[in-house]
Amino acid sequence: MDFKDLVMQRYAARAYTGERIPEEKIEALLELVRWAPSGLNLQPWRIKVVEDAPTKGALMEAAFGQPQVGACSHLLVLCADSDLAGRIGELEQLMRQAGSPEKERRRVIALARDMVSRMAPAQALAFAQQQVFLALAHALLGARALGFDGCPMTGFDGARVAARLGLPPRLVPTAMCPLGFGTDRPALRVRFPREELCL
Amino acid sequence: MDFKDLVMQRYAARAYTGERIPEEKIEALLELVRWAPSGLNLQPWRIKVVEDAPTKGALMEAAFGQPQVGACSHLLVLCADSDLAGRIGELEQLMRQAGSPEKERRRVIALARDMVSRMAPAQALAFAQQQVFLALAHALLGARALGFDGCPMTGFDGARVAARLGLPPRLVPTAMCPLGFGTDRPALRVRFPREELCL
Numbered sequence: 001m002d003f004k005d006l007v008m009q010r011y012a013a014r015a016y017t018g019e020r021i022p023e024e025k026i027e028a029l030l031e032l033v034r035w036a037p038s039g040l041n042l043q044p045w046r047i048k049v050v051e052d053a054p055t056k057g058a059l060m061e062a063a064f065g066q067p068q069v070g071a072c073s074h075l076l077v078l079c080a081d082s083d084l085a086g087r088i089g090e091l092e093q094l095m096r097q098a099g100s101p102e103k104e105r106r107r108v109i110a111l112a113r114d115m116v117s118r119m120a121p122a123q124a125l126a127f128a129q130q131q132v133f134l135a136l137a138h139a140l141l142g143a144r145a146l147g148f149d150g151c152p153m154t155g156f157d158g159a160r161v162a163a164r165l166g167l168p169p170r171l172v173p174t175a176m177c178p179l180g181f182g183t184d185r186p187a188l189r190v191r192f193p194r195e196e197l198c199l
Numbered sequence: 200m201d202f203k204d205l206v207m208q209r210y211a212a213r214a215y216t217g218e219r220i221p222e223e224k225i226e227a228l229l230e231l232v233r234w235a236p237s238g239l240n241l242q243p244w245r246i247k248v249v250e251d252a253p254t255k256g257a258l259m260e261a262a263f264g265q266p267q268v269g270a271c272s273h274l275l276v277l278c279a280d281s282d283l284a285g286r287i288g289e290l291e292q293l294m295r296q297a298g299s300p301e302k303e304r305r306r307v308i309a310l311a312r313d314m315v316s317r318m319a320p321a322q323a324l325a326f327a328q329q330q331v332f333l334a335l336a337h338a339l340l341g342a343r344a345l346g347f348d349g350c351p352m353t354g355f356d357g358a359r360v361a362a363r364l365g366l367p368p369r370l371v372p373t374a375m376c377p378l379g380f381g382t383d384r385p386a387l388r389v390r391f392p393r394e395e396l397c398l
Contacts, residue, residue: 003344137336
């Protein structure tokens, strides 16, 4: 599918057929998310894929009862990894193992260490959370490309979600993305006009 | 192009042929960005498209001399619009003009007013900035789909950028995206392995 068609066909699906998304499609989606861009290539995210009804039910409550959380086939909970210093160490090891050119590896790691060392903890978390939205965009477009639909969500009680999933403190739930075969395509999608997009 | 190919071919281009991107391709890209998703559909962003060399030069200085800012064909400066209450009023008017069903319009606007009323100013800005990264993802993927390349950047002095562009206080420079025909495709792109992506 042409990228423009993909962009125009994507919408925030909140009601689904009830059909289960095949496992290989979920795997294909996660692969598209894995290759999302991120600042300093730190990929400061971890994803919980939830499929069981009790957990979806509990997370629906943590999302103020929004029905798409319970009704979806699979739910992605996208978490920001606020431990950027740890992530840099992991990236350095990854680049070594992957055989990245030493000069490039040194440049990337030095730049990342310099930038991250200037961040207060709240800034590091904000940075990680922003990158999660790049991964979320890949999930939303990827879902449509694979023939199903997602819904971007940030309206939930992050602390309750973290508690229910037993997350370590470094991981902060930042966005949810229920997935399913959407049945509620709107007749009309609205955007501000082109002449208001730019300054 | 298949979406997976698009995702795999996209990379952060920092060096370019020097060829100018045709105006109609820039317009096509902005259209892809315009249809990006956003929380509450507030589209809390405005974009400055910079093409002239003096402004690119000044913004390169504000970006700590990173050469892709000066060398690109066009530079997108993606700004977060922190005035969410104002944006809700604009969205309400837009939905009226577009002929959105009244029930849907009332639901969307009431939800947005409720959520935004609970946000402190810093939270509203953080919310708007997060949405900018959804638009940025559309810009990066869209550039590749249209045959050129972009580079996601957040390493710059936002206050200097705002001053140079004469931005009103409600608009906060959040990401840059230099655009051009990339010449520096890396031999190797690295990502953490699939088994580390999920919890």
